[in-house]
Amino acid sequence: MTELEKFQELKQKVLLKYQEHHPFFQGTWKTFSSQDIQNLIGLIEEKCKQTISEKWIYTHLKPETNNKIPRKDMLNILSEFVGFSGWDEFTFEEKISESKKSKVSKKSKKWLFVLIIFLILSIFSIFLMIYKKEESKPKTIQLNNEYTNEKVNAEEVKVFEVKDSVKQELEIKEGKVQVSNNGNEKSKLVIQSPFYLPKTIVINPNGTTTEPPKRIDLKPDDYAMMLKAFMLSDIKDWQTRKEQLNKILSDNLEVIVMLKDDLGAEYFNKSEFSQKLIVPTASLKKMKIVEIKNDANDKIQFIRIKQE
Incomplete structure (x- = not known):
């Protein structure tokens, strides 16, 4: 704050001090009348034992703005009138006040910054937790x-x-x-x-x-799907089925049927197994294929069946 700005503040304090003694006055320096000037001069003489001329008041206090500050001795009188020992103490107190305001402002900004960072981190943590939770869901x-x-x-x-x-x-x-x-x-x-x-x-x-x-x-294994269909369907044309089986089953076919209750297993070759499929029985439909292997020509070479 410049000295002219401090002088403007001192003028406002003088005006407030005057209003303490003359509360009926609610105006500004611009509306300060001749009678108000006389009253102010009397108050200053009473409190400070110093005299300020009416002309000085018109020259320095009445104007809304000032181009330069008055002499320091006059500033001392006004400073004393508003409760200070002089102009130096008034400006010093103002500096302390400004410093406090500045510190409070800096402290507030610091806490605001910390709060913003905390909120950002909190929001980020929440989103991260939600993302990880969502990501870890089956x-x-x-x-x-x-x-x-x-x-x-x-x-x-x-x-x-x-x-x-x-x-x-x-x-x-x-x-x-x-x-x-x-x-x-x-x-x-x-x-x-x-x-x-x-x-x-x-x-x-x-x-x-x-x-x-x-x-x-x-992707279905075509031959395996055909074999399953043969085992589940009722025979209609056994000769056609025999021809189809001959195409999808390898000449070296091995069939293992695992019997119920751990009673062992039965073995069938191509001829035996084909005959079983051509003339289906009730037990055939209770058999479940659990493993199929194909040869180099993609024909079915091995079948493992579980009896249910």
């Missing part, structure tokens, strides 16, 4: 037949989740499986079935976050 994958677009039979497919060489079978419900989704943890899904071609889905390759697919289409 993801559901639909398994469909690639050709028919229908969901797979849970009894005909096995899905394994492999992490760090640990293989865990996942439960299939209504053709859907749920897989964990733990950030950057590398894992893969291994899908096996006697009726579909095997499939492996890598999740988070090279440690980069990759969302598991929402749907996986499995």
Whole structure:
């Protein structure tokens, strides 16, 4: 604050001091009358034992703005009138007041800055927690037949989740499986079935976050699907079925039927197994294929069956 600004403030304090003695006056220096000037001169003489002329008041106090400050001895009188020992103390007190205001302002700004940073970090932490929670939720994958677009039979497919060489079978419900989704943890899904071609889905390759697919289409093994149909359907044209079986079954076919109640297993070659399919029985429909292997020509070479 400049000395002229401090003088303007001193003028306002003088005016307020005058109003303490003459509360009926509610104006400004511009409306300060001749009688008010006389009253002010009397108050200053009474309190400070000093005299200020009417002309001085007109010259320095009445104007709204001042181009220069008055002599210091006059400033001392006015400063004493408003409660200070002199102009030096008045300006010193003003500096202290300004310093306090400045410190308070800086302190407020500092706390405001700290508060803003705290709020930003809090909001970021909340969003991070929500994101991690959402990210760690198990993801559901639909398994469909690639050709028919229908969901797979849970009894005909096995899905394994492999992490760090640990293989865990996942439960299939209504053709859907749920897989964990733990950030950057590398894992893969291994899908096996006697009726579909095997499939492996890598999740988070090279440690980069990759969302598991929402749907996986499995390509059916045509010969395996035909064999399943033969075992479940009633015979209509045994000669046609015999010809079809000859096309899809390898001459070196081996069939292992695991009997119920751990009673052992039965072995069939191509001829024996074909005859069993050509002339189906009630027990045939209770057999469930659990494993199929093909030869180099893609014909079925090995079948493992579970008796239910």
